[in-house]
Amino acid sequence: MQQIKTVGVIGSGTMGAGIAQLLVQNGYPVILFDIDETTVTRAKEAIESKLDRLVVKERITHATSEKAKKNLGITTDMNSFANCRLVIEAAPERLEIKRSIFSKLEEICSKDSILTSNTSSLSITEISGQSANPERIAGLHFFNPAPIMPLVEVVKGLKTASSTVDTLVQFAQTINKSPVMCKDTPGFIVNRVARPFYNEALRIMNDKIATPSQIDRIMKNAGNFKMGPFELQDLIGIDINFATTKSVYEGFHGESRFRPHYYQERMVQSGSLGRKTKGGFFDYDN
């Protein structure tokens, strides 16, 4: 396994910035890329203030924070990734955007570097389908918030080499994550297996078997889940949850187990998206 030193991260949104923060906190130099100078500068400042807060809360030392800040570089020029052995792409979830990023990366980065996507809804095989060296392209799926959630799904596309997957598993361990390997299937593991938690709850609610607050109480007190399906949808955002369900449903070409519920769509259409709009399945008026 070639040594991974500097990591390139593409996209400075929630996931990209979270991944960059995680990496610098664990001692990796990072170059964070975004197309707009102001956006990426703002992301850097936000990461720095998060590191400061971690010092105040005594989660990390002052020294770790200072080193992490020094390790965090930003750029608007992808050519800066020339020496990166690993690139993690966390750009918007649109195929044409991702494909154009990967074709640029293939020109910029050396052949022995590993190129990964943090996609949750697109297939790795689809993203890497037209590449010259698809064997070094894989999925590296982090969960929000990336610095905190311990899981990373390492996704093996149809043409991904086993050595690429092995290297990524070892890499994930060096940043204190629990990696799991999975094949390139719709929703990978978590977003697929978790679908019934929401879908079946919506069905039960709409069939008037139990109310949302009853269902949440039952899942917590009988099932020991930390949160019920409705309060969790409100936290995640009902629109985000609906989009995930739709993408898994479409990925499986209409498999009925994943069929989205029309009531959830009505909630999205009404603009009641959960906590972020101060109302979803429950009210958050104050």
Next chain:
Amino acid sequence: MTIKTVAIIGDNLIAKELSNSFQENPHVHLVDAKALTEQVDVVIETTNLDKEEKKRRVEEIEASVSPTTLILSTTLGVTATEVASWLYHPERLIGFGTFANFRKGSLIEVALPLQADASYLQAATDTFSFIHQDIEVVEDEVGFVFPRILSMIVNEAAYALSEQTAEAEAIDVAMKKGTNYPMGPLEWANEIGLDDIFAVLSGLYRELGEERYRPAPLIRKLVYAGWIGGETDKCFYHYQNSKNKELSV
């Protein structure tokens, strides 16, 4: 009515766990299944997988107890309304839904059949309070809320495992660390007993008639093989290990 004596009829893991729990409470007397008389206040019946067997047992119970004895029946794979329909006095039947490891939680779901006399609900509440469980009343449908949702999660995990999307351990780790589940679905099924998961799925599939509830073929086969976890400790992991051994030969 003050409840003094309870009988538990069933030979699955959930019956055993219920007996253990009731025995820990000195304020209730647990009578032997063979000693069912008109003096028993509450009978708890727990057969899930075999509907004919369940029907036979419920009919036997009714023949031994008084017409007003509360019968609490696990309605995981059938509706409480259907179970009540097997009785001459259906109004005293209440369905309940829980799994064998109910002691990890503090709530049991109950449902009234259409034929029910709601005044029996108090006796059901009192009965479960002996084993420190609150009740939540939901509408009568196969699998209730928690058993139905968890069974569907286990079903999806079983499909993913048999398609070799990931190893059993990877699936369990992913659900615990990626979305904070208290247990991974495959180890959870092992603890509960896959027979009860299968009872919920096949009940939903039969009663609602939708493709979406089709039990994963792997679950069906594990149940046939008797690899249902619980006390056997053979379930999904055992299946995967024997598959791996087969491949390495």
